[in-house]
Amino acid sequence: MREKDNATPAIAITGLLGVLAFSMSLPATRIAVEHLDAWFVAFGRALGAGLLALGYLAVSRAPRPTRHQWRRLAVVALGVVVGFPLFTSLALQDRTAAHGAVVVALLPAITAGFAVLRAGERPSPAFWLAGGAGLVAVLTFLVAGGAVSGAAGPSDLFLLVAVTLCGLGYAEGGALARELGGARTICWALVLSLPVTAAVTAVTLRHPPHASPAAWTAFGYLTVVSMFLGFFAWYAGLARGGVARTGQLQLAQPVLTLAWSALLLHEHVPVPAMAAALAVLLCVGLTQRLRAPRLLPSQHAHRVRG
Secondary structure, eight states: OHHHHSOOHHHHHHHHHHHHHHHTHHHHHHHHHTTSOHHHHHHHHHHHHHHHHHHHHHHHTOOOOOHHHHHHHHHHIIIIIIIHHHHHHHHTTTSOHHHHHHHHTTHHHHHHHHHHHHSOEEOOHHHHHHHHHHHHHHHHHHHHTTOOOSOOOHHHHHHHHHHHHHHHHHHHHHHHHHHHOHHHHHHHHHHHHHHHHHHHHHHHTTSOOOOOHHHHHHHHHIIIIIIIIHHHHHHHHHHHHOHHHHHGGGGGHHHHHHHHHHHHHOOOOOOOOHHHHHHHHHHHHHHHHSOOOEEOGGGGGOOOOO
16 A cells, blocks of 8 residues: 555654754764763763663563574664764764764665665665765765865774664664564663673773763763664664665754754854755655565564554
8 A cells, every 4th residue: 555655754753853863963972072081982871871771671571582683682782882882982082073974974875785684675776766866965965065174084984884883783773673663672782782881881980080061961962862762763763664765864864963063063064055955855755755665575574563
């Protein structure tokens, strides 16, 4: 039926809530690492979110994942609990959040690629065309706006690794959320990571951190929103609307990140070309109206849970 082929407004809104939550992650990380150790920012936020996850799972009386689901949760944890937070924290010690937004523009395309490899989806050629056009529009938007500055260095490699691991975690988590639900997927991944996040955080606390209220506020945002609540909406949207298609909503994330960078960090972001911005929004709209990516036969057996 047509209504099954097209993402419903509720699914789109769910995905956009996740994008909105994540759009402030880079500026918040930049603020935090100016005063706090990058390793503490990465693993401390995951530890705090993991403790919140323990509480949520206990209150909701969530059943334990199966052995196969635990293995897939390890992939999710590698991507979004450890990989992305760690490598963005390291990169943003000497890169601006606006610069990071340039590399994050690659995330929708990487997520779609992993949706084929890990989530069993088969997007149509029209989808790839619309998504590719959106990627070009985002990069044009950022380059024309002057967000790219400085020579390439190790921090750019960190950002590329972060985005690659994040795309893997998004695709695996979105597919697994069809079985576990969005909230339980991120919660179990956080709990699985607790031995590592607790150990690394403890090592970083050998020297008690001293930071400004702004840095601690940013750290709190990363813990509660970026690492916890944001994934409730995001994984639910990926599960219900398809990883590849819903993932294209991230095309709007670099634009939002630039806005937060200018507002919170006073980073210089020249007025962007309106045509490029409109092209981004048009491509996002097209990817949401195209037929849902076809699943492999083995994927049809899984029902989406909230």
